[in-house]
Amino acid sequence: MEETDERKQGDVVDGPAESVTLIDVARVAGVAPMTVSRALHRPELVRSATQKRVLDAVRATGYVPNMLAGGLASSKSSLVAVLLPTIASSVFADTVQALMDGLTAARYQTLLGLTGYSAQREEELVEAILGRRPDGVVLAGTDHTDVTVERLTRAKIPVVEIWDLTDTPIDIVIGFSHEKLGEELARHLVKKGYRRFGVLTVDDPRALRRANSFIHELQRHDIDNVSFEIRLAPATVQVGREGASAVLEGSALEIIVCSSDTLAQGVLAEAASRGLQVPQDLAVMGFGDLSMAAHVYPALSTVRVDGGAIGARTAQALLERFASGDRAKDYLVRVDTGFTIVDRDSA
Amino acid sequence: MEETDERKQGDVVDGPAESVTLIDVARVAGVAPMTVSRALHRPELVRSATQKRVLDAVRATGYVPNMLAGGLASSKSSLVAVLLPTIASSVFADTVQALMDGLTAARYQTLLGLTGYSAQREEELVEAILGRRPDGVVLAGTDHTDVTVERLTRAKIPVVEIWDLTDTPIDIVIGFSHEKLGEELARHLVKKGYRRFGVLTVDDPRALRRANSFIHELQRHDIDNVSFEIRLAPATVQVGREGASAVLEGSALEIIVCSSDTLAQGVLAEAASRGLQVPQDLAVMGFGDLSMAAHVYPALSTVRVDGGAIGARTAQALLERFASGDRAKDYLVRVDTGFTIVDRDSA
């Protein structure tokens, strides 16, 4: 890392040095401050001639509205907080993109917080973030500390829990049931004739719930000897490969079910290095949204989730609430975005 | 998508309905509002007995400081804006993670904006975001509209341009030279004996600069017949695979240089489907930070960039500025984080 610090040349930018306020603009435009405010936010309430003079004054002065002041005065921040476990996990990428697209179009801005899969960290972040008086909060998952839930409830703003489903949401929940997914996947694979299963998962709470309900459903079909391996998050290809070794020890398996496409790729790599054909010798099941996986590994089966839909629906739900002025949430919304089992048949 | 809206059961949360203010806390604690403020922000200026009474009152009331009001009064928002082309491109994931880790530890919050590689969109976002009076701004790249640069300069706050290097930064720049990278890579590969090159890139500005300087340097070594293919961003594996087909048309190549690891994976897939051994029959060069690539494809060469270091260094630079009270930037900082050519030799 080469580093240089140098004196800056004497380049002074012309124009007003101090921050321009609404009052300055009003003075230049020859109107009252309130008229400037209106011209900017509710142009329909202002004569177009006045409107023009104001806009000219804004341009002339380089005025940038202070949203801290505006928010304080109006109790509306135009801010939405988004709390995710991590940004690394690409499963959330589409969701965030769609969510932000929707919010930005409606002139909302996004405050991002990273929880690292820790409910404790989420709790701290929620406290800090509520100080910003966001108009809404989006959280990944439904596992929160009691304090988090209480703070969120007291804030009396729309709260959306995503990428999961529950009968007792804080407010709005948009996602799918990880239990149902595990169950359906088990039934699907049993019906296809698989009997010797391996399960490889990281210790992310939602992944564990999928795995547990998967295994539980297998038991209902009298399949007990499942080779079960849990690794520490984050899920990387390397973890997948090492995990595959562990899972494959002992009895020969017909299929390994992974908690993510990334893990699955590691399993594929391990399979390849052992000379196993996928899916003939060993089938591999992933989970997620990594469109890459399907292209690179046509042999990989996966459970696909539409992260973009979750994000888009979340933005929509928030904007509806904002528009309706329902700052107090007096009805629940529960959207099941579902999932799709994408199966590469062994022939 | 199954959807349900249901009336909420009559669950009223106990505790104060309206927002608690500093004054309420002061009343409960039996002190002046100012003392509460101090107890919270500068505990060392308050007697520990008073301190305790205040904290008890805070807990009792469920008070959450209003940072809009605090920011307005103190002209300090504790907010850092981060503008990225996209969140999908995993190259930025490590950077954002490290940046936010550093900032969060210092109690700064992060406002995220997605520009979609559009300087115009960036300009609009900058305007909107400056209204929030952030204490600092982080931008990907150094290509901005004049208006963007002017607004940022006028804001008189630290501005960090990352993932690129320039002699004329707005303020701070932390990254590496894409031109130098292209040049060095060309020299490296020529020295290794390669002569028949293909280049596959997406139209992201920085990728194009790498590609152009790469090709230019090849020309200085009398290599002109480079098979050059530009595709529309975003870079996906699918694009990589299709692009590979295009690049491979015409004369046989010894190596294909890609603008990202993701594209490279598509090229690898295409190579495999043509029965080409990598790197013996065809070498493939990627770019980025996708640790996955190296594990899944040991045959893939790449130019590795330490995104985490960029993020960490950016946080550090910002925090230094904040601490020094240098709201007006009167010196330039230029950090070259460099890059590493990781070569899988053909034997």
Added chain:
DNA sequence: CTGTTAGCGCGTTCAT
């Protein structure tokens, strides 16, 4: 359609 008054909740600056 436009102006006036009042205050959002907090921190700065003095005084005590």
Added chain:
DNA sequence: ATGAACGCGCTAACAG
């Protein structure tokens, strides 16, 4: 170590 007065920049609510 603590308190009182003032204002940050803006908008709600009303008046005209």
